[in-house]
Amino acid sequence: MFKSRKALSPVIASVILIAVTIAVAIAVAAWMGALSIGFMGSSSVTITKVDFVKDAAGAPTENITLTVKNIGTKAVTIATVKVNSQNVNATHPATLTLNPGDSKDIEVILAGNWTAGNPYKFDLYDGSGQIIGSYQETAPS
Secondary structure, eight states: OOOOOOOOOHHHHHHHHHHHHHHHHHHHHHHHHHHHHHHHOOOOEEEEEEEEEEOTTSOEEEEEEEEEEEOSSSOEEEOEEEETTEEOEESSOSSEEEOTTOEEEEEEEOSSOOOTTOEEEEEEEOTTSOEEEEEEEEOOO
């Protein structure tokens, strides 16, 4: 009989088993994380167009029209619009709900006329005060 058969040492076998276990645990954690993100959905609104409204003579007015689109995976409600960090009036209902893929216009009314060449930052908030969209545009000359 042969007594000199070669095999893995117990230390190397243990290291291999631990490495395989860790690799499987990482793969399962990544899979579960991706799965849970899909269930939670995402809330995201983008401003696709900004129209600085002018009067009949071509002068700036206090109105700016924002075209917003829900690019997330769940319905989003826009409760507040801020321009340059200031709350503004908007001619939408108290809240505007957009389903995924929906696009609608919001008429923003500033406290005074917009100024040509000035930058304007638009922030959209949901009912809980969470920012769901932001965009910056410079008023046309």
